Structures are given as C-alpha cells and as structure tokens.
Amino acid sequence: MIDLLDLHKMFILRHLGEGDIAVDFTMGNGHDTEFLSKTVGKDGHVYAFDIQEAALRSTEANLKAAGCPENYTLIHDSHHNVLKYVEGPIKAGMFNLGYLPGGDKRITTMRETTMPAIEAALSLLGRDAILLIAIYPGHEEGDAEGKMVAEYLATLSRYKVCATQVKIVNSPTSPFFYMIETK
Numbered sequence: 001m002i003d004l005l006d007l008h009k010m011f012i013l014r015h016l017g018e019g020d021i022a023v024d025f026t027m028g029n030g031h032d033t034e035f036l037s038k039t040v041g042k043d044g045h046v047y048a049f050d051i052q053e054a055a056l057r058s059t060e061a062n063l064k065a066a067g068c069p070e071n072y073t074l075i076h077d078s079h080h081n082v083l084k085y086v087e088g089p090i091k092a093g094m095f096n097l098g099y100l101p102g103g104d105k106r107i108t109t110m111r112e113t114t115m116p117a118i119e120a121a122l123s124l125l126g127r128d129a130i131l132l133i134a135i136y137p138g139h140e141e142g143d144a145e146g147k148m149v150a151e152y153l154a155t156l157s158r159y160k161v162c163a164t165q166v167k168i169v170n171s172p173t174s175p176f177f178y179m180i181e182t183k
Helices: 004-013 031-040 053-065 079-084 111-124 140-153
Strands: 021-024 045-050 072-076 090-096 125-135 161-166 176-182
Touching: 004 031, 004 090, 004 125, 004 176, 021 031, 031 045, 031 053, 031 072, 031 090, 045 053, 045 079, 053 072, 079 111, 090 111, 111 125, 111 140, 125 140, 140 176
Parallel strands: 021 045, 021 090, 045 072, 090 125
Antiparallel strands: 125 176, 161 176
C-alpha cells in the first residue's frame, strides 16, 4: 500500500539537504518540522507556522524529544504571512491542510489564507526546489481547498515549474498531495 507521507519524504530528499532552508507552513504537531530539521541539519534552518498555540507547544516538545538541532523558528502566525518572516530562497516547503491532529476539528486551514500562502511559498522557491501540498478532502473545507489548489496550479507555466498530483484514484476521500518542483 502506498504511504503518502513516505512519498513526501522521498520527493523532498531529492531537493533538500544539509545547510538548506525549508518551511513547514502548517506545523501541526511538528512531525514535518522534525523531518525538515533533521534533513537540513545544524547548518540549515526551518521556519514553521501555525495559528494555534497548542501546535507550537506540541511541536517544540516533539523537536526537543527527537533531539533535533536548534535550527528552527516556530512562528505563531498564519502561513499567509510567511513573507514577513522568510526572505528566501527556500529549497522545500510543506503544507498539510486541514486541522490539527488531536485538536479542535472546527479550526481548519481556510481558502482565504491558504491561497495567498501558496502564492507566497511559490515566490520563495529557489532553483531545484520543491513544494508539497497535502489535501484532506474528507471534510467540506478540505475538498474546496483541493479544488482551488488544482485550479490555481493548472495556470502555472510548465516552463518554470512541474506541478504533479499524487492521488489514490479508487478512494475519493483519501488524502492526496500536489508536488510543485522548480526547474
């Protein structure tokens, strides 16, 4: 069976390495932040965003327990404000849209901030960089976000980026992701 999170890591490792800069646009409980932190190592840096204080606390505890280098900045702000904190270029970015696992399911990412965040993320990508956007269509806003992202990515120049969708075709409510790679 395909594990989408394993695929995320496989694709990111083709672009991201020691000393690079990465952004976790939706830190949640910090698992992607941990992966990015360990991948960029002590000479790299990871910026991670979330609007929920609980996400910052959980992520910080996770990073310390996992023995991550202190190469991260946890930011209590919306991902659409990324340009206030990160200058770029970045080599990798990750979005896990939806709600905080184990948190209040009424608090989700929303189209009105997700779209500006994705546009900002794309503007930060350097050469040979990657952006992954995980979509969770099992709830109304997640389904709408997925459709919005698909429409937007279809407008991007294929001469500048390659936008790919990875989806389990026979399971329409299963999570899937978009991968945008710069040339």
